[in-house]
Amino acid sequence: MPHSSCGASTLGCMGTGPSGRARGGGSRASGVDEVKVIDAAQQAMEEAGDASVSPGAGRGMNEWRRHTHSTPSVHPKMAAAQGPVDPSSPEQMSWRMISQPLHTGVEGTSHSLHPAEPGEAWAQGEAIPTRDITHEAYEDESENGFMRDEKDHSLQRGNWGNQIEFVLTSVGYAVGLGNVWRFPYLCYHNGGGAFLVPYFVMLIFCGIPLFFMELSFGQFASQGCLGVWRISPMFKGVGYGMMVVSTYIGIYYNVVVCIAFYYFFSSLTSVLPWTYCDNPWNTPNCVSILENPNITKSTQPSAMLGNVSQALNQTLQRTSPSEEYWSFCVLNLSDDVGNFGEVQVHLLSCLLVSWVVVFFCLMQGIRSSGKVVYFTATFPYVVLTILFFRGVTLEGASTGIKYYLTPQWDKILEAKVWGDAASQIFYSLGCAWGGLITMASYNRFHNNCYRDSVVISVTNCVTSVYAGFVIFSVLGSMANHLGEDVSQVAEHGPGLAFVAYPEALTLLPIAPLWSLLFFFMLILMGLGTQFCLLETLVTAIVDEVGNQWILQQKIYVTFGVAVAGFLLGIPLTSQAGIYWLLLMDNYAASYSLVIISCIMCVSIMYIYGHQNYSEDIQMMLGFPPPCFFQICWRFISPTIIFLILIFLVIQYQPITYNQYRYPSWAEAIGFLMALSSVICIPFYALFHFRRTDGDTLLQRLKNSTKPSRDWGPALLKHRTGRYAPTIPPSPEDGLEFQPLHLDKAQIPMGDKSQGWDKTSSCQAFGGMPGRRKARGCDSQDRTLRPCSVIDQDWRAHTMSNDLCVSFVLNAEEEQRPFPQLINCRSCFPPIVCGKLWKMLTFSPLHQIKKPQSSNRKEHPCAKNY
Numbered sequence: 001m002p003h004s005s006c007g008a009s010t011l012g013c014m015g016t017g018p019s020g021r022a023r024g025g026g027s028r029a030s031g032v033d034e035v036k037v038i039d040a041a042q043q044a045m046e047e048a049g050d051a052s053v054s055p056g057a058g059r060g061m062n063e064w065r066r067h068t069h070s071t072p073s074v075h076p077k078m079a080a081a082q083g084p085v086d087p088s089s090p091e092q093m094s095w096r097m098i099s100q101p102l103h104t105g106v107e108g109t110s111h112s113l114h115p116a117e118p119g120e121a122w123a124q125g126e127a128i129p130t131r132d133i134t135h136e137a138y139e140d141e142s143e144n145g146f147m148r149d150e151k152d153h154s155l156q157r158g159n160w161g162n163q164i165e166f167v168l169t170s171v172g173y174a175v176g177l178g179n180v181w182r183f184p185y186l187c188y189h190n191g192g193g194a195f196l197v198p199y200f201v202m203l204i205f206c207g208i209p210l211f212f213m214e215l216s217f218g219q220f221a222s223q224g225c226l227g228v229w230r231i232s233p234m235f236k237g238v239g240y241g242m243m244v245v246s247t248y249i250g251i252y253y254n255v256v257v258c259i260a261f262y263y264f265f266s267s268l269t270s271v272l273p274w275t276y277c278d279n280p281w282n283t284p285n286c287v288s289i290l291e292n293p294n295i296t297k298s299t300q301p302s303a304m305l306g307n308v309s310q311a312l313n314q315t316l317q318r319t320s321p322s323e324e325y326w327s328f329c330v331l332n333l334s335d336d337v338g339n340f341g342e343v344q345v346h347l348l349s350c351l352l353v354s355w356v357v358v359f360f361c362l363m364q365g366i367r368s369s370g371k372v373v374y375f376t377a378t379f380p381y382v383v384l385t386i387l388f389f390r391g392v393t394l395e396g397a398s399t400g401i402k403y404y405l406t407p408q409w410d411k412i413l414e415a416k417v418w419g420d421a422a423s424q425i426f427y428s429l430g431c432a433w434g435g436l437i438t439m440a441s442y443n444r445f446h447n448n449c450y451r452d453s454v455v456i457s458v459t460n461c462v463t464s465v466y467a468g469f470v471i472f473s474v475l476g477s478m479a480n481h482l483g484e485d486v487s488q489v490a491e492h493g494p495g496l497a498f499v500a501y502p503e504a505l506t507l508l509p510i511a512p513l514w515s516l517l518f519f520f521m522l523i524l525m526g527l528g529t530q531f532c533l534l535e536t537l538v539t540a541i542v543d544e545v546g547n548q549w550i551l552q553q554k555i556y557v558t559f560g561v562a563v564a565g566f567l568l569g570i571p572l573t574s575q576a577g578i579y580w581l582l583l584m585d586n587y588a589a590s591y592s593l594v595i596i597s598c599i600m601c602v603s604i605m606y607i608y609g610h611q612n613y614s615e616d617i618q619m620m621l622g623f624p625p626p627c628f629f630q631i632c633w634r635f636i637s638p639t640i641i642f643l644i645l646i647f648l649v650i651q652y653q654p655i656t657y658n659q660y661r662y663p664s665w666a667e668a669i670g671f672l673m674a675l676s677s678v679i680c681i682p683f684y685a686l687f688h689f690r691r692t693d694g695d696t697l698l699q700r701l702k703n704s705t706k707p708s709r710d711w712g713p714a715l716l717k718h719r720t721g722r723y724a725p726t727i728p729p730s731p732e733d734g735l736e737f738q739p740l741h742l743d744k745a746q747i748p749m750g751d752k753s754q755g756w757d758k759t760s761s762c763q764a765f766g767g768m769p770g771r772r773k774a775r776g777c778d779s780q781d782r783t784l785r786p787c788s789v790i791d792q793d794w795r796a797h798t799m800s801n802d803l804c805v806s807f808v809l810n811a812e813e814e815q816r817p818f819p820q821l822i823n824c825r826s827c828f829p830p831i832v833c834g835k836l837w838k839m840l841t842f843s844p845l846h847q848i849k850k851p852q853s854s855n856r857k858e859h860p861c862a863k864n865y
Contacts, residue, residue, distance in 0.1 A: 157222070157441075157442065157542075157543075157551075158365055158366055158367055158442065159366075159442050159443070159444065160366060160370055160442050160443065161367070161370050161371075163443075163444075163447060163452075164374075165366070165370035165371070165373060165374075166370075166439060166440075166442070166443055166447075166452070167452060167455065167456060168373040168374060168377040168378065169366075169369065169370065169373045169377065169439055169528075169531070169532065170436070170439055170452070170456045171377050171456055171459055171460070171528075172373050172376055172377035172524075172525075172527075172528025172529065172531065172532075173430055173435050173436075173439065173528060173529055173531070173532040174428065174429050174430050174456060174457075174459075174460040175377075175380070175459070175460050175463045175525060175528065176428070176430075176525050176526065176528065176529040177253075177256060177497065177522060177525055177526055177529075178424075178427065178428050179428060179460070179463050179464045179467050179525070180467045180471065180496075180497065180522070180525065181492055181493055181494070181496040181497045182424065182428075182492055182493065183424060183428070183464040183465075183467065183468060184404065184464075184467060184468035184471045184472060184490075184492075184496075185490060185491070185492030185493075185496065186420050186421075186424055186492070187199075187404060187405075187465075187468055188403055188404050188472070188486075188487075188490065189492075190411060190414075190416070190417040190420050190421075191407060191408040191409070191410075191411035191412060191417060192403070192404060192405050192406045192407050192408055193405040193406060193407035194407035194408050194409050194411055194412045194417075195411075195417060195420075195421065196465070197412060198412065198417055198418045198421035198422075199421040199424065199425065199461070200461065201421070202418075202421045202422045202425040202426075202640065203425050203457060203458075203461055205632055205636050205637065205640060206422060206425060206426065206632070206636070206637050206640040206641070207425040207426070207429050207431075207457050207461075208453055208454060208457045208458075209629050209632035209633055209636075209637050210426075210429070210431045210597065210601075210637055211429055211431065211436065211453040211456065211457045212449065212450055212453035212454075212625070212629060213600075213601070213604070213633060214431065214436035214437050214440070215436055215437075215440040215443075215449040215452060215453050216440070216449050216450075216616075216617050216620070216621075216625075217231075217437055217440070217604070218436065218437035218438060218439070218440035218441040218443075219440040219441065219443045219445070219447060219449050219620065220445075220616050220617070220620050220712075220713065221441070221711065221712070221713070221714070222441050222442075222445070222713070222714035222715075223441055223543055223714075224239075224434070224437065224438045224441055224536065224539035224540040224542075224543045224544075225239040225242040225243060225434035225437045225438060225536060225539075225540050226239040226240070226243070226540045226543060226544050227239075227441075227540075227543040227544070228437055228441075230707060230708040230710055230711035231603075231604065231608050231707050231711050232603050232604075232607050232608050232705050232706070232707065233688055233704065233705075233707075233708050234684075234685050234688050234689065234704040234705045235599065235600075235603045235607070235681070235685065235705075236684050236688065237680040237681035237682065237683060237684030237685055238596055238599055238600055238603065238680075238681055239434070239540065240680040240681075240684060241592065241596045241677040241678060241680040241681055242432060242433060242434030242437075242536070242596060242677075243434060243536070243537060243540050244592075244676055244677035244680060245432070245433060245434070245588065245589055245592055245593060245596070245677045246433055246434050246435065246533050246536045246537055247537065248584055248588035248589060248673060248677075249433065249533055249584075249588070249589050250530065250533040250534060250537070250565055251565055251568045251569050251572070251584070252569070252572060252580075252581045252584045252585060252588075253526065253529060253530055253533065254351065254354050254355060254358065254526075254530055254565060254569060255347075255351060255569050255572040255573065255577065255581055256494070256526060256581070257354045257522075257523060257526035257527060257530060258347060258350040258351040258353070258354040258569075258573075259330065259347065259350070259494075259498065260497075260519050260522040260523045260526060261350040261353055261354055261519075261523060262330060262346060262347060262350045263330075263498065263502070263515070263519045264516060264519040264520055264523060265350070267512050267515040267516045267519060268512070268516070269512060270512065271511075271512070272502070272505070272506055272511050272512055272515055273325060273329070274320075274321045274322040274324075274325035274326075274502055274503065274506065275288065275290060275321060275506045275511070276288050276290065276291055276321060277291065277321050277324075279321075279325070279329070281324060281325065281328040281329040282321065282324050282328075283319065283324060283328075285318065285319045286318075286319055286320070286321055286324050287318040287319070287320070288320070288321050289320070289478075289481060289482060289503075289506075289507070290506065290507075320499070320503050321503070321506075322498075322499050322500075322502045322503035322506070323499050323503075326498050326499050330344075330346075330347070330498070331344070331575070331577070331578050332344055332575050333575060333576075333578065334574075334575035334576045336576070336579075336660075336663075337576055337579035337580065337583070337662060337663065337666050338576070338663075338666075339575065339576055340571065340574040340575060340576045341574055341575030341576060342574065342575060343570060343573050343574050344573050344574065344575070344577075347573040347577070348570065348573045351566060351569055351570070351573055352566065354527075354530075355562050355563075355565060355566040355569075357527065358527065358530050358531065358534055358562060359558060359559060359562040361527070361531060362531060362534055362535060362538070362558055362562075363555050363558060363559075364555070365535070365538075365554060365558075366442050366535070369531050369535065372531070373528065373531070375524075376524045376527055376528050376531075377524075377528055379520075379521075379524055380521045380524050380525050380528075381463075383517045383518070383520065383521035384463075384466060384467060384470055384521065386517060387470045387474075387514070387517065387518065387521075388466070388469055388470045388473070390508070390514065391469070391470055391473030391474045391477070392469070392473050394473065394474065394476075394477035394508075395477060395480060395481075396476045396477040396478075396479065396480025396481065397473040397474070397476050397477050398476065399476040399479065399480055399486060400472035400473050400474070400475045400476015400477065400479065400486050401469060401472055401473055401476060402476075403472065403476065403486040403487070403490075404468050404469070404471075404472035405468075415647070416647075416651065419643075419644065419647035419648075419651065422640055422643070422644050422647070423644055423647070423648070424464075425461075426593070426594070426597070426641070426644060427589070427593070428460060428461075428464065429457060429460060430529075430532075431593070431597050432593045432594075432596040432597035432600065433532075433533070433536065433589075433593070434536045434540070435532040435533060435535075435536045438532070438535055438536040438539045438540070439532060439535070441539070445620060445713055445714075445715060445718050446620060446621065446622070448621060449621070450621060450625070471496070471501065472486070472490070474501060474504045474505070475489055475490055475500065475501070475504055477504065477507065478500075478503065478504040478507060481507055489504075493582075494578070494582075497522060501518065502515065502518075505518065534558070534561060534562065534565070537561050538554065538557050538558050538561055541557055541561075542554055542557055578657065579657060579660075579662070579666075582655065582657055583655065583662065583666060583669070583670050583673075584670075584673065586655050586670065587655075587670030587671060587673050587674045588670075588673040588674060588677070590648060590674065591645065591648060591674045591678075592674045592675075592677040592678050594641055594644050594645045594648065595645065595678050596677065596678065596681075597641050598638055598641045598642060598645070599681060601633060601637060601638045601641065602638060604633075605633050605634050605638075606634075607705050608707065610630060610633065610634055613633075614630060619713075619718075619720065619721065620713075620718075654667060655667065655670070685704075688704050689701065689704050692704040711723075
């Protein structure tokens with residue numbers, strides 16, 4: 001097992017004397033054991049995921065592993081301040097110990113103890129942020145002017161397997177049920193083809209800029225919708241508001257998916273159950289277009305006046321089989337929003353199926369959902385294409401398509417058309433839900449999210465237009481069959497997906513096949529959005545708690561959120577469920593989203609500063625955001641969002657369902673749901689303001705809005721410039737510091753009169769003129785206390801993990817007590833420290849004398865195990 005003499009023991013390169021046991025190297029009898037211990041420590045570190053450390057903590061093993069090929073041979077500050085350094089000087093010997101790779105028991109593997117990237121600026125006087133350092137990076141090709149990180153991933157949070165997974169997930173998130181049942185109706189209702197002009201104008205000036213802002217926001221910080229607000233902690237309530245909105249949407253959205261499941265299962269028959277009127281739930285007013293073709297043609301002549309009157313009355317009172325199937329079989333609709341009635345067992349069963357599918361697809365987080373989206377995000381386009389070609393070949397399809405696209409240019413001057421276009425862009429892209437921030441947080445740091453935002457936004461809008469052809473080609477055929485105008489059969493919302501289109505499908509040959517395809521497409525579209533909604537909540541919870549247990553047991557968080565969503569969705573499967581579903585859809589995810597998005601733009605552009613944000617994006621992508629986007633972020637997009645809010649207020653009408661008008665108390669509940677997400681913003685702002693230090697109100701306000709110290713990139717390798725961290729001596733360590741006496745640096749290693757000054761710890765950190773050291777080095781109790789001591793002038797260099805292991809071995813060889821590792825996390829993250837403690841204390845291979853205390857939990861390392 002080859003290794004160099006310095007690699008065999010880090011202590012072997014630390015002393016200044018000619019020989020001695022403390023120098024390790026060739027005089028050690030336990031060199032093989034040392035390599036085994038270091039290897040075991042590395043294995044324990046990898047198993048624990050190299051948990052992130054607190055301010056003042058040292059670097060993880062994966063962190064110094066990344067610097068094996070780029071560590072300078074001379075400390076840059078030494079070279080700059082003192083000029084050429086003699087290779088044999090104590091300064092250079094000590095620096096070479098820290099900068100030189102440590103060869104382990106694995107052949108060809110070397111690790112550097114240097115904790116910072118060359119060239120990083122480490123400002124003094126600031127504490128190092130608590131960041132996720134559990135990453136391994138391997139560079140192989142350039143992207144955006146940077147080396148692309150093929151395995152630049154977080155062992156705790158995880159990352160997308162590749163960028164296709166992120167794009168497909170985001171497309172599945174943005175392309176939802178609204179693209180099918182809302183956009184086509186808005187298009188023909190607001191001027192047909194003329195509506196596409198304001199639609200794409202709003203996409204360019206509002207949709208894509210906001211989409212890019214949220215993607216870059218999450219990707220830069222690698223945090224969910226709560227963690228990103230380290231950018232301005234006072235506005236963290238915006239993240240909580242996003243969570244509340246995602247909770248509401250996730251509850252009722254999966255109920256819609258469960259209804260699609262029920263229709264899918266009902267289509268597994270030779271004749272669709274909504275084809276004829278001979279079912280137990282049908283009423284005398286039910287008239288099937290297949291059973292009574294003579295009375296469906298309004299232009300059909302009649303020989304007798306009585307027959308004409310009878311036919312006219314039947315036509316006016318006609319209810320379709322699909323409408324009665326929807327109202328009386330699927331929903332068993334009650335007469336009032338307050339009359340819940342009974343829970344519909346068939347819907348409850350399908351809701352359970354829906355949540356089970358969502359949970360199993362997300363049980364491993366993005367590692368599992370990233371593979372599922374290869375199917376859920378692509379197959380809907382296959383189904384759309386099949387239905388498109390089947391629809392355009394139907395008789396009368398051209399009538400529906402003309403009605404869909406024929407421009408009415410006079411409507412382009414109406415404010416309502418522009419308001420509908422802006423609202424549709426805003427809601428269809430999923431802005432302010434928190435999902436975009438969450439999905440982007442799992443990207444590599446240098447991923448080109450600018451390109452992704454354009455591709456995903458355009459794909460979403462093109463899908464909406466494409467779905468319009470699919471819908472109106474079939475509706476045109478049905479209108480031609482009935483002899484009616486397309487406007488008489490066209491609906492929007494659930495009425496289009498579960499009433500109008502299913503009835504049109506009954507006119508096609510092999511109707512069950514087309515029904516299966518259509519509802520399977522709706523299921524996949526709904527699941528794609530639901531995946532991101534659930535992941536948004538789970539990621540926010542896990543990132544906010546952030547301890548080792550919740551990171552390792554994320555599956556239980558996912559399970560808990562899924563169970564809560566299922567239980568909260570049960571009332572929506574009752575006889576009054578559709579009333580509450582529409583109430584949540586109209587209030588919980590309308591006004592609040594606009595307000596949240598507007599505050600997000602203002603806080604980033606004006607509180608944090610557009611110049612700072614542009615510099616962040618340039619550091620991440622290699623180029624600043626285009627001037628057009630900067631102008632949109634600062635002026636155009638917030639203005640459009642504010643106008644959308646005004647438009648929603650002016651155009652407000654009491655909510656109705658068919659001919660049923662909601663009571664005032666139900667509308668009040670709707671406004672409370674909308675307020676519940678927005679109220680998080682001022683409440684948290686006041687809460688944070690009261691906890692912020694400051695001599696004056698203005699100073700407290702300034703301190704509460706400025707970025708926290710842990711704001712910035714997650715990877716230490718990316719924390720350059722103003723984000724470069726530092727580690728000054730922490731008062732929490734309980735260490736006292738004093739100037740080093742120059743005469744002590746020259747004491748021979750063999751002289752033990754000065755106690756621990758002759759060990760490698762003091763020679764490494766105290767053997768250079770002008771440096772500072774911990775008082776613990778002069779202790780006579782022969783205990784290696786200053787595990788977390790750093791050289792203040794070196795700024796970044798703590799005793800690394802390998803050095804701590806070497807101290808352990810040195811203590812074993814000298815038959816000293818187990819080192820009292822002050823601030824254990826400076827040497828190891830808590831869980832690794834515990835594993836190493838257990839291994840060194842109880843393993844028969846390494847018989848180390850236990851601490852004097854019999855209670856293992858009292859030991860600084862053992863208490864974290």
